[in-house]
Amino acid sequence: MLIYTGGTFGMVYDEDGSLAPFNFSLVIEKIPELQSLDLKLTVISFPDPVDSSNVDIEHWQAMAYIIKDHYEQYDAFVILHGTDTMAYTASALSFMFRGINKPIILTGAQIPIGATRSDARENLITALEIASTKNGKVPMLNEIAVYFNYYLLKGNRSQKIRSSNFAAFESENFPYLAESGVKIVFNESFMNTHDPQQKLEFYPKMDPNVVVLKIFPGITEEVVKSILNIKGLKGVVIESYGSGNIMSWRWMEELLRDAVSRGIFLYNVSQCMGGSVVQGRYETSKMLSDIGVISGHDITTEAALAKLMHLLGTERNVDIIKQKLNVSIRGELTVV
Incomplete structure (x- = not known):
């Protein structure tokens, strides 16, 4: 066909x-x-x-x-x-x-x-x-x-x-x-x-309540806060630097920690086309693991968005969603 x-x-x-x-x-x-x-x-x-x-x-x-x-x-x-x-x-x-x-x-x-x-x-x-x-x-x-x-x-x-x-x-x-x-x-x-x-x-159900947060030099607290406080938001794909790094500013850590505490899934992917997120390789990414940000390993932004939409649309158990985000369920990522 x-x-x-x-x-x-x-x-x-x-x-x-x-x-x-x-x-x-x-x-x-x-x-x-x-x-x-x-x-x-x-x-x-x-x-x-x-x-x-x-x-x-x-x-x-x-x-x-x-x-x-x-x-x-x-x-x-x-x-x-x-x-x-x-x-x-x-x-x-x-x-x-x-x-x-x-x-x-x-x-x-x-x-x-x-x-x-x-x-x-x-x-x-x-x-x-x-x-x-x-x-x-x-x-x-x-x-x-x-x-x-x-x-x-x-x-x-x-x-x-x-x-x-x-x-x-x-x-x-x-x-x-x-x-x-x-x-x-x-x-x-x-x-x-x-x-x-x-x-x-x-599994036709997809939940659209997700967003991409691209990290860049000069990003302001107001911008991040406005994104993380979108009404009905359930998941965020964070496009981080290199192998999963973001700035270690206190306000950034507090906003991300607050989002996780409100049940929002934060999914870390790299802005680089090649390579993988390895949270904890540098001090700036160790903070993300401590907060509860989930590593997307080498998943693409496109697949990360689709995966979040799929899991939020089909799963109700928070722990299962976290576990499936961190592993491959359709060959979409490689765990390093």
């Missing part, structure tokens, strides 16, 4: 030379090479395709329900998605499902399909080829992934790091799952294995 949600991919030039969406059910006419893949392809589209900058929890849930409702009918799913929030969606979907035994691949394009130099064709054709690849009688891929510019990335490890380059996505803290060249080479040792005993579990 090919699911078109919107984004740059499905644009063509109209008579005035402007970019406009086209009827995506006619995708095979735009990409005749798809016929050579020998696939039985069902193409569906969101009734109102959405720019990925407008993607919200409801859109994640809509994609998830399409997959859940058709899971037994199809061998694989490819989702066409705008690039700006693709990593967020891949992370969110990875937490909404447990026990995936089929390929679910997100892909898109930096240049519309209607443009001469578009990367849309290669991304879609290879994503479909990977989705249909078997390892014996079972799928080669058994998880949610992002395919872009010759590389297959683990979905909840991916990040968009470039806006003006075909190589838009990277996975700094996790190896590529596959590389497309003359042949598609799979990195099987880092891919989820097929488990026929595992049944698909579905």
Whole structure:
């Protein structure tokens, strides 16, 4: 099943030379090479395709329900998605499902399909080829992934790091799952294995009451206080320096300690694309452990937000939420 949600991919030039969406059910006419893949392809589209900058929890849930409702009918799913929030969606979907035994691949394009130099064709054709690849009688891929510019990335490890380059996505803290060249080479040792005993579990609830607090030189007490006192706030992703450090100012410590005492989950991730949070390596991060800030290890900000939304939406036990934040539940982090 090919699911078109919107984004740059499905644009063509109209008579005035402007970019406009086209009827995506006619995708095979735009990409005749798809016929050579020998696939039985069902193409569906969101009734109102959405720019990925407008993607919200409801859109994640809509994609998830399409997959859940058709899971037994199809061998694989490819989702066409705008690039700006693709990593967020891949992370969110990875937490909404447990026990995936089929390929679910997100892909898109930096240049519309209607443009001469578009990367849309290669991304879609290879994503479909990977989705249909078997390892014996079972799928080669058994998880949610992002395919872009010759590389297959683990979905909840991916990040968009470039806006003006075909190589838009990277996975700094996790190896590529596959590389497309003359042949598609799979990195099987880092891919989820097929488990026929595992049944698909579905967790559509996501709690939006989370926020990102990015630490920067000169951040003021008023700014931090206003964020930590947002009405209804339940979780904060703290984007700290390096391996998990923040300033050791007294007012910062007091505000964070107060937030923890009010039951707000503080989740520490690094601003760096590569590397891991190691709380306690420096004195400035030891304070965070003492307060009760939870280390996100090498998780991405995108995955950290999705994980908080998922756990706050599905779990009621505070201790279980803390425990699951600190470990990998969908392959989203590595505990150092």
